[in-house]
Amino acid sequence: MSRPATSLFLLAALLFFFALGNHQLQGSTEARVAGIAMQMHLDNDWVTPRLFGEPFLEKPPLSLWLDAGAIRAFGGTPWAVRLASAFAGLFSVMLLYAMLRRIGRSKAIAWTAGIFLATMASYWSNVRGVGEDALLALGVTLALLAFFQGQRQSTPGNALLFASGIAIATLSKGVLGLAMPGVVIFAYLLAETLMDRRLKIHDWLRPGLLTLAGLIPLMIWLAVLYQHGGAQAVGEVLLTNSVGRFSGSFVEAGHYEPYYYYLAKLPQAFLPWNILVYLGLWHFRKRLMANRYLLFFTLWIVAQFVMLTLASSKRTVYLMSMTPAAAVIAAEYAGVLFERLKMREGASNLLGHIARHRRGAAVGVIALVIGSYLAAAQWALPHADRKLSFLPLTAQIQTMQANGQHIALFQANERVGGASVFYTRQVLKGLNTEAQLHEFLAASPTNVAVMSGEIEPAAPLKVLKSMKVGRQAYYFVNQ
Structure with a gap:
């Protein structure tokens, strides 16, 4: 690996794995998922997830398989059941860096996007917890980046990455894992068709056929589940907990919020880089017609945001799959600001002083953010055990x-x-x-x-x- 890639890998690994097991299970998701994984390990039943002895079919079992495997390999500790999420976060960061470099972006932009992703507060906290959302984000990121690269250069490697991303996403969240990348792909292909005033059938068929290939692992599990639990079990996975969450018919899911819920969450969605994301979206709005790269990542955010807003069941964690695109927009706008500062190096005022020391200032800000997260992992989260631990x-x-x-x-x-x-x-x-x-x-x-x-x-x-x-x-x- 190059020096930027190595430094990004080490920093992301530090952020995601440092003090990963020094606090107990906290919150409803960690306790629920860890308990299901433990029962899967104890019963040696890798087909039907069970919560407190009863079938729990809200989501496919990829994260549970990995968590139960970690329990079997390393013991039943909070550290073990958090490993899958932490590795998913690390892979996502490095994947974003690698794919941006393949797209042709500079090492500085790719590295900045990677570190922005790793240090987004919501992303960092979810990557360090037990659950399936980090795996969903990995699958969505892999599928979408491979799709965009495949639009530029169709290769068997890109096709395999895309299908793998669909497999990971759907085995993590079922139909939602298909909808999250699917809505972005549809929006992008529609935008291309309208701008080019030409319908390219191949561009529409290719991701559709590869999606079918990516669904094979999910279909295999559903077939085995059907043998164990019948059509009711399969329907519970595909309809009740997926379509039902969107339409509001699955009342047990809860999390029902008004349509403006995510609008109210925007000020905290991509902290601490929110301002760079939103100013970047505004700054690049006039370039989208001419720059397909910026168009794609903008639509990644907008299309998923609209889809989640239309859903009845809403949670802040559902925005996690948007964070890679937000990190790219923030990194690109940070690059614009960096160039603007460079032009002010000769000024004698405060802005000129900042411009002359812009690299040191950027390093200092990132170091402060990373240090804050490490301090939270070392002291704040264990302190929370006093109130939140079971x-x-x-x-x-x-x-x-x-x-x-x-x-x-x-x-x-x-x-x-x-x-x-x-x-x-x-x-x-x-x-x-x-x-x-x-x-x-x-x-x-x-x-x-x-x-x-x-x-x-x-x-x-x-x-x-x-x-x-x-x-x-x-x-x-x-x-």
Whole structure:
């Protein structure tokens, strides 16, 4: 690798892997996904993901396969189940650098885009967490960059990269993994057709045929899933959790927000480089007709933003697949500003002083940002364990079990259900109704149920111990 590529690789690896395992599972996604991966490892069932013993078919299992494999190889630790996301982030950064160089952009622009991507706050935090979003972003990035390069130079290598990107994206998020690159490709081909006033059938057919090839791994898993769970299981993956999230028919998914949700999130979407992204989009708006490169990355942002805005289910993390394009726009506009400063080197004012020391200033800003992230990884995230970690709760469960008590979870949510499986390495008994709760507790004085609630349970339940994780209180009860 060249010196810029090596330095980018080392910095990205430092950002994504430093202190990766020094804090426990935090938030609903980490607890849920880690618990599913742990049960996949314990049951040795690599076809049907299960959460707290029940099939969980909201998404295809690529991230779960990797997490369960990491548990089997390195043990059931938070570090192990975060490895897949961290590597996906590292690959995405280096892929962006390599493809920009192949497109013909300078090492400075490619390196800047890579470091901007690695240091976007939302991207950095999600890459260091358990989940499928980093893999989705990798698949979308691979597919779109290979598509654009294939438009310029159609080769078997570009075709293979595109199909691989589709495979990764769809095995990570199902139909959404197809829609995220698909909407960009459609918008770009439509724009080209209108600007050239000519329909190029080959340009439309090629990505379509390669997409079919990329769907083969997903189809294989769905075929095996059909053998295990029937048409209902396949339908749950393809329709309920994908189309249902978009249309709003999948009410269990939640995350329903108004149409302006993402507009309100724009000020924080690409921090700390937001201003460069938005000023860059405005600055380059008049060049799009003549510059297909800028057009492509602009449409990458705009088309995905419009699609996500139309969807009923909205979360900030869904913007993650837009961050590579945002990083490119920010890097290109930073290059414009850099050249403008160069022209002011002779000035005697403050601007002239900044212009003469522009390289040092840029290095200082990036070093400050990287240092802030490393400090957060080393101190802030472990400190958050005091409020957000499920480890004390599951440790209390294991202590009671060691004392001969039998523990069950009453109406367990995804967080405590997943965390309990991950940390205790077993699926505890689940109680779904009040009748089941009282029957279980009445069966033996050693039976204890764990339940959540805003107020302390009333008699005949007796609270043995209460604990709090985040804002949620949990009670150990018997009767």
